[in-house]
Amino acid sequence: MPTATEGTRTARRPAGTGPQRTVTAHGAWFLVLPALIPVLVLSVGPLVYGILLAFTDAQSGRTEPTRWIGALNFSDLLHDTLFWESFRIGLVWAVGVTVPQFLLALGLALLLNEDLRLRPLARALAIVPWAMPEVVVAVMWRLVYDPDAGILNETVRDLGLGDGRDWLSGLGTALPAVIVVGVWAGMPQTTVALLAGLQNTPRELHEAAAVDGAGAWRRFRAVTWPALRPIALAITALNLIWNFNSFALVYVLTNGGPGGRTRLPMLFAYEEAFRYGQFGYAAAMGCVMVAVVSVCLACFLAGRIRGGGDA
Amino acid sequence: MRTRPAARAGQYAALLAYLSFLAFPFLWLVSVAFKPARELGSLHPTWIPEHPTLANFRQAFDEQPLLHAAVNSLLAAVGAAVVAVVVATPTAYVMARRRTRLTRAVSGWVVVSQAFPFVLVIIPLFLVLKNLRLIDSLPGLVLVYVVWALPFALWMLVGHVRAVPVELEEAAAIDGAGRLRTLVSVTAPLLAPGIAVTGLFAFVTAWNEFFFALVLLKSARQQTLPVVLTHFIGAEGVADLGPLAAAASLATLPSLVVFAIVQRRITGGVLAGAVKS
Numbered sequence: 172m173p174t175a176t177e178g179t180r181t182a183r184r185p186a187g188t189g190p191q192r193t194v195t196a197h198g199a200w201f202l203v204l205p206a207l208i209p210v211l212v213l214s215v216g217p218l219v220y221g222i223l224l225a226f227t228d229a230q231s232g233r234t235e236p237t238r239w240i241g242a243l244n245f246s247d248l249l250h251d252t253l254f255w256e257s258f259r260i261g262l263v264w265a266v267g268v269t270v271p272q273f274l275l276a277l278g279l280a281l282l283l284n285e286d287l288r289l290r291p292l293a294r295a296l297a298i299v300p301w302a303m304p305e306v307v308v309a310v311m312w313r314l315v316y317d318p319d320a321g322i323l324n325e326t327v328r329d330l331g332l333g334d335g336r337d338w339l340s341g342l343g344t345a346l347p348a349v350i351v352v353g354v355w356a357g358m359p360q361t362t363v364a365l366l367a368g369l370q371n372t373p374r375e376l377h378e379a380a381a382v383d384g385a386g387a388w389r390r391f392r393a394v395t396w397p398a399l400r401p402i403a404l405a406i407t408a409l410n411l412i413w414n415f416n417s418f419a420l421v422y423v424l425t426n427g428g429p430g431g432r433t434r435l436p437m438l439f440a441y442e443e444a445f446r447y448g449q450f451g452y453a454a455a456m457g458c459v460m461v462a463v464v465s466v467c468l469a470c471f472l473a474g475r476i477r478g479g480g481d482a
Numbered sequence: 483m484r485t486r487p488a489a490r491a492g493q494y495a496a497l498l499a500y501l502s503f504l505a506f507p508f509l510w511l512v513s514v515a516f517k518p519a520r521e522l523g524s525l526h527p528t529w530i531p532e533h534p535t536l537a538n539f540r541q542a543f544d545e546q547p548l549l550h551a552a553v554n555s556l557l558a559a560v561g562a563a564v565v566a567v568v569v570a571t572p573t574a575y576v577m578a579r580r581r582t583r584l585t586r587a588v589s590g591w592v593v594v595s596q597a598f599p600f601v602l603v604i605i606p607l608f609l610v611l612k613n614l615r616l617i618d619s620l621p622g623l624v625l626v627y628v629v630w631a632l633p634f635a636l637w638m639l640v641g642h643v644r645a646v647p648v649e650l651e652e653a654a655a656i657d658g659a660g661r662l663r664t665l666v667s668v669t670a671p672l673l674a675p676g677i678a679v680t681g682l683f684a685f686v687t688a689w690n691e692f693f694f695a696l697v698l699l700k701s702a703r704q705q706t707l708p709v710v711l712t713h714f715i716g717a718e719g720v721a722d723l724g725p726l727a728a729a730a731s732l733a734t735l736p737s738l739v740v741f742a743i744v745q746r747r748i749t750g751g752v753l754a755g756a757v758k759s
Contacts, residue, residue: 194580198661202572203584206632209569210591213629214598217606224605275500282497289497295742296504302741303734304690306708310730311511313721320723322510325527355507387489412597419692423712440601445697450605457602468597 224454231448244455254456256431257439260346261460264435265415267346268353273407275354276361281395283362284369301359309423312352313339339425345432349424353414361406368402369395412464436460514727515539522723538724539732542714545725547702548732551710555689556736558620558706562627562688563681566635569628571677574639575669579648588636595633604697611698618700626694631684638683642676643669682744686737707733 194202225244229237248254283293300308315323316338324335338348372395380390418437421427427434427442436456444453509529514522515538517531542548577585607626608617616622646669654664692708699705711733714726 194576196582199576199580199582199584202576203588205569206573206588206636209625209629210632213607213610213625214595214603217603217610218599220606220610221599221602278496279500282493282500285493287493287497289494289501293497293501296501298741299508299738300504302686302737304692304708304711304737306690306692306711307511307730307734308507310711310715310726311507313715314514314723314727315507315510317723319525320514320522320527322506322527322529328526355503358504409596416599416601419708422692422696423715437601441604441697444605445608450609454602454605457599457605461599461602464597464599468594 221454221457224451225458226455227451229450229454231444231450233448237451240451244452245459247452248455248459253431254436254439257434257436258459260432260434261415261436263346264350264353264417264421264433265411267350268357268414269407269410271350272354272357272361272410273403276358276365277403279358279362280365280369281391283366297359297362299359300356301363303356305356305419306423308352308356309420312355313424316348340429342429342432345425345429349421349433352420352424353417356420357410357414361410364402364406365399368399372398408468408470412468415464416460511727511731514723515731517724519724538728541722542725542729542732545722546710546713546729548707548710548729550703551705551707552732554620554704555707555733558623558627558695559685559688561620561624562631563685565624565628566631566684567639567677567681570632570635570639570680571673574636575643575665577636578640578643592633592637600693604694607694608697617698618704620704623695623698623706624688626698627684627688627691630691630694631687634687635680635684638680639673639676642673642680645676646672679744682740686740689737 226239226241227237228240228243279293279297283290283297287293303311315321318324318335318337318340321335323338327333327335336344338344376394377390380394385393415435416437417435418441421433421435422438422441425433427438437460440453440456440460443449443456513529513531516534516536518533518535518537521528521531521533573588577588611617611622611626614622616625650668650672651664654668655661659667690708691706695706695709696712699709702710711726711729714729715721
């Protein structure tokens with residue numbers, strides 16, 4: 172290996188990458204292999220297998236061989252009103268959680284970025300929902316929503332707003348009630364991501380704008396938001412996807428009830444596969460859901476390119 | 483920057499509102515966990531238990547195999563964290579130090595994995611693990627958790643490797659140390675804190691996970707804590723509130739402790755990974 176002068180060697184090296192000689196090409200393959208094999212076997216492989224399954228009549232615990240049935244599952248799915256109803260609920264849920272969650276998290280992140288006395292406590296507390304298992308979050312909110320022993324109804328009674336109600340069992344209240352839980356559970360992650368974005372915004376720009384007489388709103392529009400936009404876009408796209416695919420919260424809170432009002436697509440697919448054993452049909456549902464998610468991801472990437480977003 | 487007093491008061495009011503929204507379900511959980519059955523049955527629940535008791539905790543352990551489930555969760559989470567870190571570190575090193583088609587493909591996969599379609603993967607995974615006789619077994623679950631934790635572990639570790647100045651490695655090489663020697667005695671010690679944080683994060687992720695555990699573990703003896711927690715809720719949705727709250731509070735403790743430790747170091751957030759790569 173020719174030992175070039177310091178100057179030429181640095182010039183040859185793109186920023187952020189090391190010099191070529193710390194790892195050889197063969198070494199690279201060798202070092203990546205331990206991660207590559209489990210990934211190929213346990214995520215890429217099953218993904219392809221899953222797509223293939225969608226075109227078969229695979230069922231659990233059946234003795235006859237599985238047959239290839241073409242697009243039959245998909246044409247059945249097209250007429251499955253229950254699935255489309257759950258799909259609609261999934262969209263309502265995903266948007267209903269993501270939008271308020273983003274606005275609240277933005278507000279909290281802006282507050283936490285200020286020089287406030289409660290800040291350390293607030294930051295620690297803001298992490299709590301993130302650290303909790305989703306099942307515990309759901310259990311906790313069941314206790315809050317409990318019609319008799321729950322604190323929510325007690326508060327409602329104390330405020331003289333009536334006798335309270337069974338929030339999770341009411342046809343009209345169940346979905347809004349679980350949406351509140353979704354917002355609560357996902358807020359910390361969104362807050363932390365936005366806070367990281369805020370802290371990358373140069374403070375001098377703010378001060379310069381303030382000196383020029385810009386009010387808080389102007390400063391937000393002109394300085395904060397443009398810097399925050401890429402991260403905000405990314406987190407919103409990901410939250411939409413995550414929320415659309417969520418399972419544990421609603422499984423424990425309502426198990427899809429009452430009368431299917433909170434049956435998210437994941438719950439539907441789970442029941443179809445593991446309660447009724449319809450593997451092929453459930454895989455087809457998975458394909459449709461993934462297609463939708465991919466469109467979301469594509470929109471996000473397009474938006475990122477348009478915004479020239481290099482966070 | 484100066485802020486007017488009125489605006490500052492508004493900020494504090496908003497912050498307090500946020501904090502109570504974040505704290506109140508959590509405080510309620512703890513309150514219920516320490517309440518005797520009689521107080522739980524009363525129509526006017528209070529925030530602070532009048533006669534705090536540990537009976538709910540005792541009952542929780544009697545009703546469900548909590549201890550066993552906690553051991554299962556611990557084994558799965560530690561296993562997943564250790565394997566994920568061992569497998570991810572070399573890859574992260576290559577990704578940070580070289581830019582080839584291979585490492586670019588891996589980075590691409592890290593981004594895509596943020597939106598990975600579990601719904602499409604779970605059925606084949608169930609069938610694959612069944613054929614490998616790894617269904618209803620902790621090793622099978624650990625395998626799944628490792629693959630699941632890898633993208634984030636990789637992203638975190640790449641950042642940590644980049645923070646180790648490559649000049650140190652070059653200096654070691656000039657001094658005559660071989661590649662392996664350089665890695666072991668120069669790079670690894672500097673990387674250790676980053677590896678620890680990554681491992682802790684993988685631990686929490688696995689400790690909290692529910693969906694895969696629900697599908698892949700069938701027998702009561704194998705189930706992890708989140709799955710056992712759901713057994714406290716009866717078929718009709720009726721729950722024994724006290725023991726349920728007690729068990730739920732216990733299940734949160736380990737992740738809270740770990741998060742308290744690593745909190746500062748993950749400020750970038752899971753998502754910054756997707757944005758920055």
